[in-house]
Amino acid sequence: MWLRPACAVQRLAVRTLHVSASSTQRAPLTLNGIEHPTDDYTNIPASILRRVHPAPQLPYLDGQPLNLLRTEIERILGPKYESIRAPSPVVSTRLNFDELGFPEDHPGRRPSDTYFVNRGTCLRTHTSAHQMETFRANHLRWLLTADVFRRDEIDSSHYPVFHQMEGASVWDEAAFAPGGSVEKECEAMEAQLAQAQMEIADDVSLDEAGGWQPQHLAQSPRAAELTVRHLKATLNTLVYGLFQPRWAVESEGGEPLKVRWIPAFFPFTSPSFEVEVWFRGKWLEILGCGVVQQPILNRAGLADKVGWAFGLGLERIAMVLFSIPDIRLFWSEDRRFSSQFCRPADGTLPLMTFKPYSKYPPCYKDISFWLPGSFHENDLFETVRDCAGDLVEDVACIDQFVHPKTKRESRCYRVNYRSMDRNLENEHVNALHAAVLDRLRREFRLEIR
Structure with missing residues (x-):
């Protein structure tokens, strides 16, 4: 998966699989007009179902x-790049994992990390779930946006x-010939x-990557060498285009924008890299990329071709460029938010900083419990979010x-309850928190202290 933080990878290695016992008795799920059977992997709560379009x-x-x-x-x-709006996020696990070379024991395959419709179907966890079918449809140069x-x-x-x-x-091979289209594009971007x-x-x-x-x-x-050269020229151009206008305004003494390439690992590319930019006093991870694994292209009917792919998180970059402090704001329907992001007449990315329009006080509630035999903290997070929605700011x-x-842990x-748009009354928060505790007792048999 593109851009999973290293600390998250370390946590994943020790996570315990947990599937709610009640999931085995659920009725079929209807998503975007299509009915899907459910099984012991089904774990999509109502709060997420409302986001599936x-x-x-x-x-x-x-x-x-x-x-x-x-x-x-x-x-x-x-x-030169075709803009593609992704189809439904309901995909097969074959497309989301198998076709991309994810090993059977990869943490992303667990219900603790992925929303499953059933064992063979899930909600896509990354845009790469559409690599195979996009290539198979003979799209050769493209940008695909997805939730x-x-x-x-x-x-x-x-x-x-x-x-x-x-x-x-x-x-295809002809494009990599001396003086061919790939080399010419590289030279133009590098100039x-x-x-x-x-x-x-x-x-x-290359060994590190x-x-x-x-x-x-x-x-x-x-062809492989030119593919990496083209990839780096393309993404250096992209990072410069996104960050240089702000860097020119914010940096002292006209310092150059600093970008660095570091080695990475993704199942679906090799060599693989991550790109970081020095911005506002720290290195920011921007995207992951690499040369597409040839078996993917072979299975897509493009065995005669070589190429690259990258993936980036839109919220991550937007939060930095516009100084948006909370990811929940992207889902706000408050005009005080949306009115700040009107496109300038020249169509370029505006050099603006988000102006907070409110900061209501937090309301903290604690959840103390003895760990049961099987527990995954994502189950706790999911329950809190499903009960409280966007009224929960963070859980730590x-x-x-x-x-x-007793050696019991x-x-x-x-839990920090805070609305972005209004003040929360304590009575309301108490009711939300009581619903959270009740769900945790019933569904996960947590012994609340």
């Missing part, structure tokens, strides 16, 4: 920063539904970057201990 919504709405960002990326990369769904923690930068953009470009106020750190060895694929080494080493573990005699999580 036939196609992504927010990146196409007026007054949405995601719309501004999507169109700016499409403008920077230009008309993606993941069970995750609750804080200002995580939300169970967010948006990604996937980009890809593939060519422009040479004139840019930009400092690029790129000393990643996963190395060349055997088929490329044996049959088309030049503030204490844990093991009883010296106890945890305490603090």
Whole structure:
């Protein structure tokens, strides 16, 4: 999956699988007019079902920063890339995992991390779920925007539904010939970057990035080398186009924009990289990318082609560029939010900073309980969010201990209830919190302390 933080990967390695016992008795689910059978993997709550639409919504709405960002990326990369609006987020696990080379024991395959309709169907967890079918439909250079769904923690930068953009470009062997189209495009982009106020750190060895694929080494080493060259020129151009206008205003002394490439691992690309930009005093992870695994292209009927792909999170970049402090704001219908994100007359990305229009006081409630035999904190987060919706700002573990005699483990999580649009009355919060505790007792048999 593109851009899963390293700390999350470490947490995933120790997570315990938990599937609610009640899921085995659920009625069929109807999603976008199609009825799906359910089974022991079914774990989509009502709060998520309300977010499932036939196609992504927010990146196409007026007054949405995601719309501004999507169109700016499409403008920077230009008309050579076909803009595709993703289909329904309900996909097969074959497309979401198997076709992309995810191993059977990958944490993303667990109901603790992914929303499953049933064992064979899920809500896409990344835009790469559409790589195979997009290539198979003979789209060769494209940008695909989608809403993606993941069970995750609750804080200002995580939300169970967010948006990604996937980009890809593939060519046949003729395009890689000396003086061919790929080389010419590389030279043109590199010439422009040479004139840019930009400092690029790129000393990643191929071994660190996963190395060349055997088929490329044996049959088309030049094509693989030019693919990486084109990928880097394209994404350096994109990062410069997105961040340089703000960097020029905010930096001191006209310093160049700093970008660095670091090695990465994704099941569906090799070599693989991540791109970071130095912005407002720290390195920000912007996107993941790499050379598409040749078996993916082979299965898509493009065995004669070689190419690259990248994936980026729209909310992540928009929150930085516009200084949006809370990811929940993207879902706000308050005009005080949407009226700030009107497109300028020249169609470019506005150089504006979000102006907070309210800051209501938080209301903290604690949940203390003894851990049962099987527990996953994502079940707790999901229950809180399903009961309280966007009225919950964050949930954090503030204490844990093991009883010296019984060896039972106890945890305490603090829930911060706060609306972005109005003041919450204590009576309302008490009712929400009581509903959370009741659900936890009934569905997960938590012994509340």
